[in-house]
Amino acid sequence: MKKLGLIVAASALALAACGSGEESKSTGETSKDIKLGATAGPYSDMLSKAIVPGLEEKGYTVEIVEFSDYIQPNIALDGGDIDANLFQHTIYLENFEKENNMDLSGLIVVPTAPMGLYSNQFDALEDIEDGATIAIPNDPVNAARALQILEDQGLVEVDPEVDDLKISERDVITNKKNLVFQPIEAGQLPRAVEGSDLSAVPGNFALAAEMDLLDALALENMPDQYRNVVTVNAENEDSDFAKDLIEVVESKEFEAVIDEEFVGFGKPEWLAK
Template identity: 80%
Template structure:
């Protein structure tokens, strides 16, 4: 994931279990796979993306789709691995790869989708240029999102990081130049929307900003995240070549999908393939 930033506060979120059904899961690899499917997502923008931008295309292909919503970032993969859902949308590639390694799962990312970027918000300053010397900035206290925040600040010329630092886990200790003498206040990522009022600045991951009904376009700057930090549609590895997997990719790569994104998901950063 280069010099950039995200999850999604991923490794810190937890969630509720979902019900199973024999018609979902690994059945996707069968030649007579059922077209009654279950797709999982965390409640919020990615559940909305499934409902508004993906499900209509699948229904045109003959699928009957049930959306299963989760409240954390653990259960969507547990449910996928266990066959209780057929695909999910909630995580980026880095989180997916770390999760399956830690949990001994074999999951596959099919395609990358537009993702809500981290942004720097302020109720005190109206531009990065207006930031005063010694201003406080709340940043995520988890390694992944904290590094994203610092990388965004570096991209805007506000800090310089040690070139030998691990870009995926960079921390305040790796800041070697701090042009505005910013004072970092690491806090739990889910609390960052509230920190917009309590600090001069706050680096808020996009999913938490949207959950707090913040407007992404109100940010002083939005993260230009690398694709590794953009969310993906995932299936089990055994279903990577299934008819459903191919249909999911076709729907996401359609003009209809992009039209819904442009109309309903303003501020979401598009993956590289959509710019081609």
């Protein structure tokens, strides 16, 4: 995730991105014309392929608004320019709310593309050589995910006392392969597969680079707090629109599209049962 920018500047961008000067809608209580926001890529696709058809069957007219960063979708939602968004996990949402004095609500967690360890140098984890280089995200939230994969695979141990929102490679206390960490911007990690021995690539960036999630040496065992969540304004979390959104995501039709179109996406606990 990118670090949060100045909210005033981003607000202007959000309004421009929405392409609308209309006042906030009531999220379906008096109108079934709705706007759903997502970052361009797999979650915009998930909206269009797995969620919008179900909403249309319930009588909604849906417009998808695509955003190019991780700031504008929440600003647009808070301002009423869109009615729900899908692009962020719970940890990011809660931190964004706190830093920007917003009151948003995650409705339901959806299948999410996992971060993976990718390599053009090694065919398996056991082939990793001592002193190998590994590119990891340079932001704490995604760095925590990368380090958790390495810890799950028995390659490192991380200080258990460190806050996930402040973690970095400096908090590794055991490094069995003497891995050399190269923190870089998350969006550059697919390219780092070429320049490093290993690269920990978030699923959305892997898909944007047309990488196959199943080519990873290891995929993260993703806790639900790192899976993306359909989000609305807190004042609308009990609305008919919100209830309809949840019903669509919980439907067999939604899961069928996920299984066919989003291979490799990790399912949340409620869906994996």
